[in-house]
Structures are given as C-alpha cells and as structure tokens.
Amino acid sequence: MLEKGKCYKLVKVLVKQFEGIKYLSFCDGASVELLPDFLEIDLPEEDEDDEITVQATHPIMKAYGEIVSVLSITDYTSCIVCTGSVRHVSEVLARCTKCQATMKLSHCNSCKSAKILLSQESKKSYLTAYNEQLQDIISDVDGETLEEKLLSSGEISVQYYTATNTIKTVSKVPSASSD
CATH class of the missing domain: 2.40.50.140 (Nucleic acid-binding proteins)
Structure with a gap:
C-alpha cells in the first residue's frame, strides 16, 4: 500500500485520469520501490518542448x-x-x-x-x-x-x-x- 507523503519509484505503471482523479494500473513486471526522501527530478532543457506522455489504461x-x-x-x-x-x-x-x-x-x-x-x-x-x-x-x-x-x-x-x-x-x- 502506498502512503501519503512518501516518495516511490514506480516502474511499468500506467496512469489514467478520470474526473480529476488519477488511477494506477500495474503492468506485468511492475515494481514499486520506496525512496528515502523526495528527489528533485530535472528534465534536460532541450526536452522542455516535448510533451511527457502518460499512457492511459482501463481494466483488462x-x-x-x-x-x-x-x-x-x-x-x-x-x-x-x-x-x-x-x-x-x-x-x-x-x-x-x-x-x-x-x-x-x-x-x-x-x-x-x-x-x-x-x-x-x-x-x-x-x-x-x-x-x-x-x-x-x-x-x-x-x-x-x-x-x-x-x-x-x-x-x-x-x-x-x-x-x-x-x-x-x-x-x-x-x-x-x-x-
């Protein structure tokens, strides 16, 4: 179970937003790792214009x-x-x-x-x-x-x-x- 206020590394996870709520769906081989503290994630400046896409998912x-x-x-x-x-x-x-x-x-x-x-x-x-x-x-x-x-x-x-x-x-x- 994920806890509010904690930082996690999620691998092979799909996110869907529906009516303002984000839902997670775990794919085959997905992993969740608790990180010690919040990490600051920097995207390279040259990629600023690129849209980061999040694949939406529905049930199987x-x-x-x-x-x-x-x-x-x-x-x-x-x-x-x-x-x-x-x-x-x-x-x-x-x-x-x-x-x-x-x-x-x-x-x-x-x-x-x-x-x-x-x-x-x-x-x-x-x-x-x-x-x-x-x-x-x-x-x-x-x-x-x-x-x-x-x-x-x-x-x-x-x-x-x-x-x-x-x-x-x-x-x-x-x-x-x-x-």
Missing part, C-alpha cells in the same frame, strides 16, 4: 469466440532493445521512438499485427493482436496465409486491454467434438 476484459473477420494485417519493424516502434532516419538506420536507440534497419525485429473481429453469438469484439498473440492463435492451425490461419483457428479466449482493444493473452477453447 475477457472475451471468447471465433475470429469471423480479419480487418487488416500490418507488417512493421520494432526496436531490438525495447520492442518500441522505430522510425527510419536514413536508408540503413532507424531510431526507436521509445528508448531513442539508433540501430541498423537490418537488425530491427520484423513484426506483424492483425485487426480481427471476434464473435460469440451476438457479442462482437474488434481487437488487435501482435506477434506473440498471433503465434498463440495460429499455433497448430493449417492454412497458407495468416488470414486463413486466423479464420480457421476455432474458438479462442482472450484477455484484452479495454483502452486500446489490444489482446494481452490468448488461450484455445477445446472443441466439443473430438476428431
């Missing part, structure tokens, strides 16, 4: 059903240091928008994301799945393309972040009939 929800539509598939590259998104700075170099690391484009991770429609009876959920979750969905599924595999994956159960409709975890729902 569960949904299950069958993927009935693949709305889009996107190929993108991510940072080898922190998996953040990268921007091309030249034909051979990229810079991470999250950790500011500069790296060769050839060393960046090649990734995919898919926007899907998950349907269970009359309930529909429009969700986004990234690399690891896509692999969890299509493991042991036959098909030539990612779209075919997603649409043939059967019933799945997912946990997703309601703020972004991004899938956090995926598990297969065992089929009622055995082959």
